[in-house]
Amino acid sequence: MKAPSTPDLLSRFAALVGPGHALTEAADKARYLMEWRDLYRGETPLVLRPASTAEVAAILRLAHETKTAIVPQGGNTGLVGGQIPVPGRQEIVVSLERLDRVRSIDPLGNSMVVEAGMPLAAVHAAAEAADRVFPLTLASLGSCQIGGNIATNAGGTAVLAYGNARNLVLGLEVVLADGRVWNGLRRLGKDNAGYDLKQLFIGSEGTLGIVTAAALKLRHRPRGLAAAFVSVASPAAALDLFARAQAAASFGLTGFELMSGLAMEFALRHLPGARLPAAAAPWYVLVEVGSGRSDAEAGAVILDILESAMAAGEALDAAVAQSLSQVDDFWRLRHGMSEVQKHEGGSIKHDVSVPIGDLPAFLDEAMAAVTAAFPGCRPVPFGHMGDGNIHFNVSQPEGGDRQAFLSRWDEMNAVVHDVVRKYDGSVAAEHGVGRLKVDLLAEVKPSLDLELMGRLKDALDPEGILNPGRVIRRS
Incomplete structure (x- = not known):
C-alpha cells in the first residue's frame, strides 16, 4: 500500500x-x-x-x-x-464529527434520518423533541456517535427490549471504498426486494464502507417507568429472578443488569455521592420495567415481581425507585462500573456472551479459572444478563504491580476465552473486533466464516484501504 x-x-x-x-x-x-x-x-x-x-x-x-x-x-x-x-x-x-445534522424526523412513521457524526445523546434529544425515543443506550452516550454505534453494531443496556443497533436501523447512506455513494436511506418497515445490503455495513467497523447517514427506527415514549435494585445470593438466583420478571412484565421488561459484589464495591468507593440502595450481598440486579400507560402500572408490575421473588427466596432485599431521579441513580451505579476500575490499578477486560441459561455456570467456572491461574487477581464481572453479555473484567491484585499484571493479558485472555468457547459463546459480544481481537478472531472463527468475510472485504474494498488490519487481516 x-x-x-x-x-x-x-x-x-x-x-x-x-x-x-x-x-x-x-x-x-x-x-x-x-x-x-x-x-x-x-x-x-x-x-x-x-x-x-x-x-x-x-x-x-x-x-x-x-x-x-x-x-x-x-x-x-x-x-x-x-x-x-x-x-x-x-x-x-x-x-465524521462535523456530519452532525438531523435531516428529517417522521413521528407518524416512527423514523428519523440523521448524519453519522451526531452524538448519541443528541439523537436522543432530537427524538424526544418529537415525543419519541431512540432506545439505543450506552454509558458513553454523551461522546459516542451514531455512525460509530452502527459501524460496531452497538448493544448497551436496552438490548433486552429493543435489540442491538442493527435492529434499530431502517436504512443507510454509505460511501464505498472507491468514493461512490450508496444511497440506502429507505425508511421502510418491509423491503424484500433483493439482498438487505445495509446489513453488510452494520457491524463492519468501517472496513467495508463509511456510514455517513442513517434512517433510524423510533419508538413511542413509555408513559410509565419503574426500577428496582435487588440484592441476590448468586447468578443462579438472578437467573431465576430474570425468568420471573420476563413472565410478569413480558415486553415491558426494558432492563435486567447483573453486577458482582466487587463491581459494586468499586463503584461505591470511587463514584462521588454513590450509595448502596439495598442490603449488601454477593450479587445485585437492576430491574427496569416500562409501561405504555403510567408509572403506577409499571410500579405494580415491579412490586409483583419482587413480592413473589422474595417469597421464593430469589431476592434477599430490594429497593424500588421512588422517582425518576432515583431511577437515574440506580443506572449511574451500573454505568459507572467500567470507568471506576481504573482507580483499582490495571484491568484486563473481556466483552463476552454466552447463552443466557449458561451464565451462572460460565461465571462460576471463569472466576474459578482466573483466580487459580492468577492468584490474588480480582474478577469484577457485570453486564447485561438479559441478553447474555457479560463484561468479565479482572483487576490486578490489591497493591500489585500494574505493568506486571497487564503483561499477562494474553495468558488471561486464553483462560477466559477457553471457558467462553466451552459454552459456544462469543469473545466479541458488543465492543467489536478492531485491532485488539483480530488475531483472536482468526483463531476462533470457522474457516468458512473467515473465507466469506474475506470475499466480502475483497469485493467491496479491493485495494484494502478501509481500516486495514481491523476485523480481518488481508495480505
Whole structure:
C-alpha cells in the first residue's frame, strides 16, 4: 500500500475539506490518536474533518486512486482500537464529527434520518423533541456517535427490549471504498426486494464502507417507568429472578443488569455521592420495567415481581425507585462500573456472551479459572444478563504491580476465552473486533466464516484501504 508521505499528496487531501479541517499539528491531532483506556496510541500525518457526504466521497476517491489507508473515526469511544491509526503506517484519520445534522424526523412513521457524526445523546434529544425515543443506550452516550454505534453494531443496556443497533436501523447512506455513494436511506418497515445490503455495513467497523447517514427506527415514549435494585445470593438466583420478571412484565421488561459484589464495591468507593440502595450481598440486579400507560402500572408490575421473588427466596432485599431521579441513580451505579476500575490499578477486560441459561455456570467456572491461574487477581464481572453479555473484567491484585499484571493479558485472555468457547459463546459480544481481537478472531472463527468475510472485504474494498488490519487481516 502506498503511504501518503509526500507533502503534495497530503495537500491534495487537505484541499478537499477546506481550511481549519485538515489537521497536521501534533497538538491538534492528539485527541484523535489515543483511546480512553490508553491501550493504543496512534500516529497519523493528517486528520481530515469533512462536513458532508460529498467531501467524504472525494476523500475516498483520492484514497482509492493513491492506495492510501483511511481510518474512519466517530466519537473515539471504541474499546478495541479500531479507530486509532497504527504508528508507522501513515494511515489518514477521517473524523465524521462535523456530519452532525438531523435531516428529517417522521413521528407518524416512527423514523428519523440523521448524519453519522451526531452524538448519541443528541439523537436522543432530537427524538424526544418529537415525543419519541431512540432506545439505543450506552454509558458513553454523551461522546459516542451514531455512525460509530452502527459501524460496531452497538448493544448497551436496552438490548433486552429493543435489540442491538442493527435492529434499530431502517436504512443507510454509505460511501464505498472507491468514493461512490450508496444511497440506502429507505425508511421502510418491509423491503424484500433483493439482498438487505445495509446489513453488510452494520457491524463492519468501517472496513467495508463509511456510514455517513442513517434512517433510524423510533419508538413511542413509555408513559410509565419503574426500577428496582435487588440484592441476590448468586447468578443462579438472578437467573431465576430474570425468568420471573420476563413472565410478569413480558415486553415491558426494558432492563435486567447483573453486577458482582466487587463491581459494586468499586463503584461505591470511587463514584462521588454513590450509595448502596439495598442490603449488601454477593450479587445485585437492576430491574427496569416500562409501561405504555403510567408509572403506577409499571410500579405494580415491579412490586409483583419482587413480592413473589422474595417469597421464593430469589431476592434477599430490594429497593424500588421512588422517582425518576432515583431511577437515574440506580443506572449511574451500573454505568459507572467500567470507568471506576481504573482507580483499582490495571484491568484486563473481556466483552463476552454466552447463552443466557449458561451464565451462572460460565461465571462460576471463569472466576474459578482466573483466580487459580492468577492468584490474588480480582474478577469484577457485570453486564447485561438479559441478553447474555457479560463484561468479565479482572483487576490486578490489591497493591500489585500494574505493568506486571497487564503483561499477562494474553495468558488471561486464553483462560477466559477457553471457558467462553466451552459454552459456544462469543469473545466479541458488543465492543467489536478492531485491532485488539483480530488475531483472536482468526483463531476462533470457522474457516468458512473467515473465507466469506474475506470475499466480502475483497469485493467491496479491493485495494484494502478501509481500516486495514481491523476485523480481518488481508495480505
